Amino acid sequence: MRKFSVFAVAREALRGHKGWEPQWVSPEPRKEYDVIIVGGGGHGLGAAYYLAKEHGITNVAVIEKGWLGGGNTGRNTTIIRSNYLYDESMDIYEHSLKLWEGLSQELNYNVMYSPRGVMMLSHNIHDRQSFKRHIHANRLHGIDNEWLTPEQAKDFCPPLDISATARYPINGAALQRRGGTARHDAVAWGYARAASDRGVHIIQNCEVKGIRRGPNGEVTGVETSRGFIGAKKIAVSASGHNSVIMSMADVRVPLHSVPLQALVSEPMKPIFPCVVMSNTVHAYISQSDKGELVIGAGTDQYNSYSQTGGLQIITHTLDAICELFPMFRRVKMMRQWGGITDNTPDRSAIQGVTPVPNLFVNCGWGTGGFKATPGSAHLFAHLIAKGEPHKLASGLTLDRFRTGRLIDEAAAAAVAH
Amino acid sequence: MLLIYCPYCEEERSELEFRHGGDAHIARPTNIADITDEEFAEFFFLRDNPKGLIFERWRHIHGCGRFFNAARDTVSDKFYASYKAGEPKPDLSAVHPATEKTVETYEATEGTAK
Ligand SMILES: Cc1cc2nc3c(=O)[nH]c(=O)nc-3n(C[C@H](O)[C@H](O)[C@H](O)COP(=O)(O)OP(=O)(O)OC[C@H]3O[C@@H](n4cnc5c(N)ncnc54)[C@H](O)[C@@H]3O)c2cc1C
Numbered sequence: 001m002r003k004f005s006v007f008a009v010a011r012e013a014l015r016g017h018k019g020w021e022p023q024w025v026s027p028e029p030r031k032e033y034d035v036i037i038v039g040g041g042g043h044g045l046g047a048a049y050y051l052a053k054e055h056g057i058t059n060v061a062v063i064e065k066g067w068l069g070g071g072n073t074g075r076n077t078t079i080i081r082s083n084y085l086y087d088e089s090m091d092i093y094e095h096s097l098k099l100w101e102g103l104s105q106e107l108n109y110n111v112m113y114s115p116r117g118v119m120m121l122s123h124n125i126h127d128r129q130s131f132k133r134h135i136h137a138n139r140l141h142g143i144d145n146e147w148l149t150p151e152q153a154k155d156f157c158p159p160l161d162i163s164a165t166a167r168y169p170i171n172g173a174a175l176q177r178r179g180g181t182a183r184h185d186a187v188a189w190g191y192a193r194a195a196s197d198r199g200v201h202i203i204q205n206c207e208v209k210g211i212r213r214g215p216n217g218e219v220t221g222v223e224t225s226r227g228f229i230g231a232k233k234i235a236v237s238a239s240g241h242n243s244v245i246m247s248m249a250d251v252r253v254p255l256h257s258v259p260l261q262a263l264v265s266e267p268m269k270p271i272f273p274c275v276v277m278s279n280t281v282h283a284y285i286s287q288s289d290k291g292e293l294v295i296g297a298g299t300d301q302y303n304s305y306s307q308t309g310g311l312q313i314i315t316h317t318l319d320a321i322c323e324l325f326p327m328f329r330r331v332k333m334m335r336q337w338g339g340i341t342d343n344t345p346d347r348s349a350i351q352g353v354t355p356v357p358n359l360f361v362n363c364g365w366g367t368g369g370f371k372a373t374p375g376s377a378h379l380f381a382h383l384i385a386k387g388e389p390h391k392l393a394s395g396l397t398l399d400r401f402r403t404g405r406l407i408d409e410a411a412a413a414a415v416a417h
Numbered sequence: 418m419l420l421i422y423c424p425y426c427e428e429e430r431s432e433l434e435f436r437h438g439g440d441a442h443i444a445r446p447t448n449i450a451d452i453t454d455e456e457f458a459e460f461f462f463l464r465d466n467p468k469g470l471i472f473e474r475w476r477h478i479h480g481c482g483r484f485f486n487a488a489r490d491t492v493s494d495k496f497y498a499s500y501k502a503g504e505p506k507p508d509l510s511a512v513h514p515a516t517e518k519t520v521e522t523y524e525a526t527e528g529t530a531k
């Protein structure tokens with residue numbers, strides 16, 4: 001694979017950009033692979049890359065039913081942070097954040113990771129107590145997170161309305177300066193390119209329709225829309241569709257799939273310097289490099305694979321945005337979409353072995369797994385290669401729903417992202 | 418937004434009046450203290466999360482306040498039945514087409530795009 005560099009860009013500029021090549025190869029599937037990864041989102045592609053790079057396992061295929069990044073990787077609002085409450089969460093999200101910091105160099109692909117700061121607004125006493133608890137927990141864990149007064153919050157994000165008469169008054173904020181955003185599909189493309197370069201097969205437009213099992217119940221391969229493909233190990237990482245795939249191996253998982261929506265505005269000049277989240281009124285917003293406001297809304301209350309979502313959900317979020325940032329009241333929204341997220345009862349992800357030999361699962365990242373992409377992929381590769389979880393992911397097992405060792409981020413954080 | 422038929426009020430109302438209540442027809446074991454951890458996990462946490470026909474509970478929280486059950490397709494979000502709590506699952510084999518034929522938004526329209 002030809003490297004990207006200043007010189008490559010200059011050379012191609014002079015040659016009329018005729019020398020660029022495809023970034024990954026799309027070969028015919030082999031008869032059998034050592035590892036098949038189901039789902040070509042960031043998590044699956046990243047796991048394939050780390051399998052090849054760190055574990056020397058290159059006879060690997062990533063099987064994707066649509067196109068790379070067509071799932072939640074390309075649909076999310078790209079908020080990255082690591083200031084979660086529990087040790088298990090902090091371990092994995094901070095591992096991920098550290099990988100984000102060097103990812104563009106590692107992949108030789110600009111994922112546009114931008115640590116512009118993620119600020120969470122506190123509106124009431126409960127928010128303040130909860131955020132301060134997070135801040136203390138994070139600092140004990142060596143993770144940056146600080147408390148801001150309303151004035152400091154306004155300094156950090158000038159469009160914010162902190163007046164006492166605001167519809168949603170602000171009594172402070174929690175800020176993680178190392179948090180930020182990244183370019184969503186560059187993450188999928190960057191990992192795909194780097195994995196393909198190490199011999200991984202990227203197979204798009206190929207839907208997994210069944211999982212074949214051997215005499216001892218172990219997996220032997222997948223039935224797909226392009227025929228049977230053998231595999232010694234199968235690793236499932238299909239976000240909203242994880243229940244569907246796992247049911248092909250008769251494994252029930254504690255997930256429910258719901259649409260989550262986002263929308264973007266018309267492009268504007270740079271006006272919004274950071275990421276702001278308000279969990280209490282449910283709105284989060286940042287500005288992309290193209291100038292669009294990127295706004296995340298909530299989930300529908302019922303199970304659905306419809307990839308749309310109700311209109312009342314986004315109007316609720318826009319109501320909140322207009323109150324928090326009155327200057328945006330006349331901005332036009334351009335596009336809206338939904339993605340299907342797989343949610344666990346404790347709102348923490350599951351990564352681990354399953355009751356079926358050689359079948360591994362990475363699921364339940366729900367509404368907040370983009371930020372986890374490099375870390376999750378890295379630890380998932382370890383799990384697939386070694387057959388047991390990495391220390392940093394050892395709390396995320398499927399078994400916790402039997403033992404009761406839940407990681408209750410939902411109740412503690414009340415945070416979607 | 419969904420339009421939901423409440424079998425007690427006997428009319429369709431907007432989703433805003435309702436609260437979703439999870440899967441229907443899950444019976445709490447009567448000997449809950451005696452069951453194993455596996456059985457408890459099965460009852461309490463594990464779900465089918467089907468892509469296709471689902472039987473679910475709703476509560477008409479801003480109306481009559483009562484719980485009832487409904488059958489819906491999770492791809493089209495179309496309701497096939499709504500019936501009172503305690504009634505058995507209706508037989509929908511005649512009205513609900515096989516899941517295979519349901520149309521899914523992006524895959525159906527853009528799935529083969531390169
Ligand atoms: C609107 C929205 C906003 C979000 N905002 C944030 C945010 O700000 N920050 C954050 O951290 N997270 C956010 N998330 C969550 C985040 O997007 C997901 O947790 C994460 O992207 C999931 O992992 P993935 O990237 O590997 O999944 P995906 O990109 O969804 O990859 C899974 C892939 O599996 C494929 N697949 C499914 N079934 C099959 C099959 N049968 N055969 C083959 N392939 C199959 C799908 O086509 C898909 O490409 C958001 C999600 C949404 C929808």
Ligand SMILES: [Zn+2]
Binds near residue numbers: 424425477480481483
């Ligand atoms: Zn009613």
